[in-house]
Amino acid sequence: MSLFGKVKNTIGLLKSVDLEALNKLSQKVDLSKVMSAVGNLDDRQLQGLMKMLNSQAKKGQHKLPPIDGDFYNLAQKLTPEEREIQMKMRNFMEDEVKPIANDFWNRAEFPHEIIPKFAELNLAGIAYKGYGCPGQSFLLEGILAMELARVDVSISTFFGVHSGLAMGSIYLCGSEEQKQEWLPKMQKFEKIGAFGLTEPEVGSGAAGGLGTSCKKVGDEWILNGEKKWIGNATFSDITIIWARDEDSGSVKGFIVRKENPGFHAEKMKDKMALRTVQNALITLTDCRVPESDRLQNANSFKDTAKVLQMTRASVAWQAVGCARGAYEAALKYTKKREQFGRPIASFQLIQNHLVEMISNLTAMQTLCFRLSEMQDGGQLTDEHASLAKVFCSMRTRDVVSRAREVMGGNGILLEYDVARFVADAEAIYSYEGTKEINSLIVGRAITGYSAFVS
Template sequence: MKTSTSTPRPLDLIDLDTVLSESEKAVRDAVNQVCRRSVLPYVADWFERGELPAVRELAKEFGAMGLLGMHLDGYGCAGMSAVDYGLACLELEAADSGIRSLVSVQGSLAMFAIWRWGTEEHKQEWLPRMAAGEAIGCFGLTEPDHGSDPSNMRTRARRVGSDWVLDGAKMWITNGSIADVAVVWANAGAENGGIRGFVVPTDTPGFAAVDIKHKMSLRASVTSELTFDDVRLPAAAVFPDVRGLKGPLSCLNEARFGIVWGAMGAARSAFDAAVTYATQRHQFGRPIAGFQLTQAKLAQMNAELSNGMLLALHLGRLKDRCGLRPDQVSIGKLNNVTKALEICRTARTILGANGISLEFPVMRHANNLESVLTYEGTVEMHTLVVGQALTGQSAFR
């Protein structure tokens, strides 16, 4: 029987590093370094101001690293593994959920939609520039009145001669007002295949994007409302080979996979802050880390962080080997986001009043995770996806 002689490390008590390859650790470390250099010194200020002023510069820096669409092949994309992409999302969200959203929406929603469903012309026109960070994309699915039920979307596409004309609105769209291209899903009517996807250059007449203000979450992120007023597009703008919800849901599953990892990055950051604070904060003549109640909190937080990381890694290995079913992605998002939020809330109690200060990352992560909890599938929707997989019975209606 072998016994490990390694020294315990609070951020990796189960020695997860030992099952990562050297190239995987190199990807993780490279993203960690760029976040330390270009995000962490500024993100608390961005969050407080409710701005992401360096978004174009960040996109180009991430593009130069190969982070944008990194799990896609060809067209300037890096063609890396699902685990590589997951580790990148982990480090990006350890910096801030808004930064991970920038990369996730670019690569897993807008770029993946074009890569998977677009024509060769779409791919050649947009993917190389998007991979380099020279063009930014957004993904228009959610509407002001329809989030969890996109089948009833009100945005319409109609045929006018050989052209398409879009009318409607999309809400809570990351990157919306800074995007050069929008992937937009609209109801074209039963006679035209139902829900269809369109590649919409944002300089098209009738397209408008307005930033959403007064957010208390994802403040270091560009979030917009999109409107379409007689937006006329050529016939070639439509995705030719996908109809119905299969198109947008395939993209969402790609992005949700990144969230499975990213949420653990936010949790790790909050846990790290709690451990450091507990060893430095003295009460009653000793560090609060020496009290049983504090140690109980830290032990439970670490257990949930370790479990979430193991789940993310398993799903990543599975995705690389044979792909993932939607219910497997739902299990990952449901578990890891809820547990990450619990970790952040518990970390806040260890920091006491300091836990609400932007001098520490804890409340910023907790606030951000409140958005991550409900975007790209609410807790309720993912619970029902898992429930249907378990019972064979649909309970959505």
Template structure:
């Protein structure tokens, strides 16, 4: 009888051995993005967050383009053609730095670029995608409106025919990258019969288009958020995305972006959890580190369980996406669970740090407030619950 194989040592940073599921290329991509974030974001993010700005966003976009992080899982047109798992790992590392940085990448690649890549004409792809993949052109995605968030079918933005042109009018709200974008993918009602919602690739220097920046945010402060205003914006016939009509277009883009959030939320959770662990090992009360008390250890254990379960869930969904088998309901499953658990991990981490938890010297409160936005955008908790409820029962509770 042969001797049993020697077990590897327990790794507190990877208690389930999830790294064993990753290829050498996966690990290299993850480590590259982590190193970039440590060098270019972490030394400055507290100041950016406190000031409510993201200075040098165009330079950051070009650097992210050089890493291959923009439109990362798309193929051709200068895109990296990475796997869904590799894109997810990048999202995790970016959001471990800050949700605003991951949002920049998600909106660029999974919303604006994906819409053009999936539904655009060859001419539109050639015009926009190479420069967007390089970070030379920033994109935004206009779906949400001031009065229509969870119900995009009720949008009021309208595009009407005028000869061979389209004339676009309306407003979009809470648009990441809006005021720095060179192209806006805007969804609008048309008179093309039932379900006539169409997407338009709108150059932002077109007369009648403006994107005032939204200020006074208490979440995603290191992120550019804007309103889009279209006042009789005249577009040529070839501005419309020809590959889709109806809500299928924007909703499929949102599903692609939500997948990145499933991973990214675990990055915010990991950063907060790591801060709590380190603090618990060094902060002394009653003559010894608080990490030696049972209640603190219970918090750390529970957070570790939910954190690494969430990463396993994200990895599973990534494998399904790579196999072409990922359903929108499964993305809702991941987004609902991982963001909800991530925000709870961050809140519990804050309690471990006590009063220091609210200081920008630590990342925890910044991640808590950012995740309040992540919890809501790309589908609220309630919407994903109803998506899963319908899938489980066959009964539609939306209406």
């Protein structure tokens, strides 16, 4: 190609360039030298230059797909009202919680200022009927648990303990008077609840081995014992305490107020997960509780189990949220992070990790979606809830591990968000029934044989 032809082609290319952009370019480089250098290129070099320029132009025009963990678009199955509520919670978590999540997690402190803002959402006790509660579906309750955990598993746990375990105990096991007294206040976050079942020496064996005792003396009950890992209990107004009756041997539930004589809650320290959650070691020393604060419809551990069954589905959804938050953070990172002149999202091995993550996440979401449909239809059993808890907590571990891996060294820094999900996934794996206990519940259902130690 002649020099005239080369310059003509170059001029044609420059004509397509925005004049303002060209002016900015002239401030950075000597365009006359650039023109001179182009004139000295041979045909092969010029073709390479044109190829590179065309490639850069196409790269700028390439539209990347949105970052969305709902690969099978399950959101389409929600009603417009449900979708609106979902997005209300998502926006709240993105705007109010995400900017402060890492700081409070790192300091192991709770952001009490968000509690009034939670009240404004009007979403506590969302699946309960009456008592100021919204009366929505358990499916929507699960979706909200996912949205909470998608940003911060600690805040999801705070909400789940208050709205699920504490309110749920009163909703399922309380008298009508107790429901009227507590549920409207708790729905508005005017009173905060906690749930005390686990003990220092009793976790999985709570059904038959509770060490905390209760004994009726006149019109009062005297409670003695300890509870451990009790979320919200350092600042809750009431804690649902489960204890074994010294006379009958049956398990009973009590609404224990923070001011009750003999009740003491001490913050647990040095946790590696759910650091924002204020877990407490509760000591009950001749703690006096009036008969009016005994849950009137809680007379055996079967009643306690009803509460756990109802909330276990939400914990499975919580695992989905943890995995989704990690996946979306990792995907966003891989699109921005460049190595060897390209975004790492364009590399085969990175894409393989991302596909493994979205595969697990999609399986978890569809399983939980069906689980919640069964719960709304009155078909939920212990084994159904246990299978979801087993599968989702295991798969979440895998997802967060891969999310951390694609981010390299940055994956262990809080500022990139994934490190918090990696740690919090370990807590989800253990609470609301370990993998082993939930596996035995499912195993008993599918084989007909109980492998529990008797």
